[in-house]
């Protein structure tokens with residue numbers, strides 16, 4: 214699945230131990246199923262005594278071509294797909310990051326954003342330390358080495374956990390460490406990003422989403438709780454707590470937008486959640502509204518549009534086909550390029566749209582660029598009216614936990630009424646799911662919803 218909305222998330226991680234076979238192909242398969250979490254680059258570190266890395270820019274199949282994987286072999290390994298929110302897309306930032314310390318290799322992959330990284334980097338630089346990349350992941354690795362100051366084969370889960378707790382307590386992270394003959398995985402104490410563990414016939418694996426285990430013979434599946442991690446060795450595995458989790462804060466966008474519909478994260482099936490949100494959206498904002506056709510903005514709008522159609526009895530159709538054969542452009546640095554990107558990514562089906570009153574369902578509205586282009590395409594194809602609906606409330610704030618939401622001023626909903634937003638994106642009307650309705654699906658205080666709130670009511674901030 215690819216997402217072509219305007220929020221980008223930064224990464225997917227996969228790793229583990231596979232005693233009978235070379236793990237590299239298993240990691241590649243896992244990363245392919247996590248491709249929706251990052252399309253800039255992909256990498257694998259694997260081996261036994263020594264760790265070898267293959268990493269490149271591009272989609273998994275290109276970055277990790279089978280001819281390249283022939284050169285790496287081992288039973289332990291970790292892998293990564295990346296979208297950069299912190300650090301740019303230069304080659305040095307591609308993960309896994311590997312260092313050799315006291316003659317032993319350590320590799321790290323990371324999903325999330327650690328706010329303290331900037332300060333720690335500055336401290337290191339003041340004492341003359343150099344960094345090879347601009348990513349916060351290298352800061353984490355360097356901090357671990359400085360704190361533990363001993364051979365990586367002697368690092369204990371408890372020591373690594375203590376170092377993460379003491380130095381990155383405000384961060385959002387899922388970290389996989391590949392040490393000599395061991396994998397360690399850690400999920401931060403707020404639990405912003407998901408982390409799953411699977412005991413399989415083939416070995417033990419850990420990944421951002423359980424969809425990555427599809428195809429393996431899974432015997433037991435466990436969601437790693439916030440402040441917990443797992444240590445995998447040749448002798449077995451152990452799930453352990455490494456910090457106190459006082460304020461769980463799971464990102465609602467993992468359910469609404471980032472994760473694969475096939476995944477089950479934060480104890481919920483993603484597709485089921487999206488269908489439910491679509492139903493609630495209709496029942497809340499459009500009870501007396503009628504139209505000719507419901508069209509999703511693919512891919513994450515799909516489940517929501519099905520739910521909306523089921524609740525409203527308005528026929529559902531794919532009015533926009535996503536062009537899956539196009540190479541994804543990695544960075545869209547300006548408006549003109551973003552516009553072109555949308556036009557290349559979506560192909561309208563005129564027969565579905567012409568002379569129709571269309572309800573267009575999307576997961577969210579961020580800058581409004583995608584919506585404006587899509588609405589313009591639909592109108593060019595003869596749509597009589599286009600009514601935009603979002604299953605997220607208005608996004609009016611940025612994110613400090615690893616999601617690339619632009620500045621407030623760039624957000625289409627910031628300080629604007631529904632009518633003003635409709636005018637800006639060229640829709641006949643725009644409606645959003647109210648926050649209190651979203652909170653009926655994401656109940657309790659374990660969910661982060663900060664980007665739907667202004668600074669004055671940041672009560673959800675940990």
Ligand code: SF4
Nearest residue numbers: 464612616661663664
């Ligand atoms: S601020 Fe929004 S995008 Fe960021 S973690 Fe919270 S819910 Fe997710």
